[in-house]
Amino acid sequence: MNNALIQLQNICKTYHTGQISYVALREINLQIKRGEYIAILGPSGSGKSTLMQIIGCLSTPSSGSYILNGAEVSGLSSNELARIRNHTIGFVFQKFNLLPQLNIIDNVALPLVYRGTRETERKRLAQDILTRLGLEHHLKHRANELSGGQQQRVAIARALITDPEIILADEPTGNLDSKSGEEVVKIFAELHQKGKTLIMVTHNYNFAANAKRIVKICDGMITEDVENFSH
Template sequence: MNSALIDIYEMTKTYFMGHQRVDALRGVSLSIKQNEYVAIMGPSGSGKSTLMNMLGCLDTPSSGTYHLNGQDVSKLSDDELAGVRNKEIGFVFQTFNLLPRSTCLSNVELPLIYAGMPADERRKRAIEMLESVNLGDRIYHRPNELSGGQRQRVAVARALINNPSIILADEPTGNLDSKTGVEIMRLFEKLYLGGNTIIVVTHEEEIAAHARRIIRLRDGLLESDTLVENPTLATQTLSA
């Protein structure tokens, strides 16, 4: 074993849709170290969504191995995978996935409830996390009272609350206008510079350009894996 945070070897994933066989991943191997900023790209049908599901422990491979933070998660049960997700991975989705009737504070606290943290402690941590994404004045607002960028920042705060090994973002700016999308990329830049490992799944070249490494898939295979020589920097102060 090496010291990689993520170590995937010869991963395959096969689905059957009726009588049709779909080889979504066809032997992908890659490693990602701690505090990397990686973009995963590929056209529709390339396997990038399947790879994201594997990285996020939302599914298991048909064959091959996946070591996450030293643990082989390739063949875990659904319950075991849920435990790994809650401990190791913070998700940020295109559609925010916030509970619409709950406040920002309650949304951010949710992973800590699953983790069994006492109410006073989780409330304190959730407030600190919302303050860290410039939403300290919105803690009792509900999602419908926030802008799209503010909702995505709540989702980022929720993703960070358990201090996960990886922030996994699936098209995180897909539902945002370009100005607000830049705001979210500034936040990811800040998290990366603070020591977090960021993996962004995107089809947008301008979003991938913020990463330090771009992995491209095509037809279920690794097409290229390149370092970004001049990444787009977005380290300006976050706007409200």
């Protein structure tokens, strides 16, 4: 029996813009077990974000099969995908994607609104997790009043508040100075220790070295998939 948490089989993705079609992923086969920590590397335009969006149920493949947690998800509706995202996946993006005018507690609590969690409970959970990430002195601040590194920690808190099994991070350190980037990577290492499944796209080889498995993508294809023996 195959017990992979994430199973991609012959995944292809073609974008159509007017008359032009662009093949962004070609026959991707990838299996990821619970608790793995994977870094995805590859040149700009190679399909990394496209792959992350499919794994994260933000987009669907043009063809192929995606089995997540034992269930085929490639043909699901956007509502069904949204529900799976809310229960299974936490996303961290290069540009943080916070709501700038909301305070950081409300930003972090947002995924729980969609679950119908009561407001007092939402705020308590958001405050707890922000405190764990060292932001206890900034709880009243709006997102746009924080540094990039602090904003990314808020975004990580928002990704974690639903206690998702899978954390997907698409160049999470891309907009950060090196010290803030190291802090983010340290948080990921701790999440890995706690048994979370982590997939991180990065251009930084030092940060990729933290992962236990390295997958390289070029022209929409996996060109390398190796264990990281530096551990």
